[in-house]
Amino acid sequence: MNNGDQQRNIFKYNMSFYYKSTIIYFVVFILYGVIRGEFVEDSFKLITKDPVLYFLAIIVIISVAALLYNLFRNMYIEITDDGISFADRFGTKKIMIDQITRIRFSKQRRAVNSKSFRTARLKVNSKIRPLIIRFADYENQDELLNRIEELKKMIERN
Secondary structure: OOHHHHHHOEEEEOOHHHHHHHHHHHHHHHHHHHHHOEEEOOEEEOOOOOHHHHHHHHHHHHHHHHHHHHHHHOOEEEEEOOEEEEEEOOEEEEEEHHHEEEEEEEEOOOOOOOHHHEEEEEEEOOOOOOEEEEHHHEOOHHHHHHHHHHHHHHHHHO
8 A cells, every 4th residue: 555545544633623712712812911901101011810811811721731632642543444443642443344333424413414514423343332433523524434435335245
């Protein structure tokens, strides 16, 4: 398998939500600090006893921590001809094709004709609850959907 096919089979966790939320929270924090600050005799004095400013600072810190944690985990899904692997920095959980009994695709009820809210439910022999893959949570979600559909066809043939 060449490197292009290998890249096609690895789907990284989508971090855009964490980036966007961190930037928005930080901008709101800065804007609130500037607006609430006092302009006294041509100098700017920040209000440090404002509880809203502390609350916004806590939100920014939590957002940055969540971003760094998810960057550190480096989660991804790898789909091969013999199964699917859920991996991160700490380990890999591989599910072979013969362990999967069925794959079902569904949409969230709120989303009408939107591919971004599609999910796949994988019923595994050794698990009571199905594994749920939300395609919007991963980069290159259309290709991930195609690969899961191919996996479903392989399972239905067996």
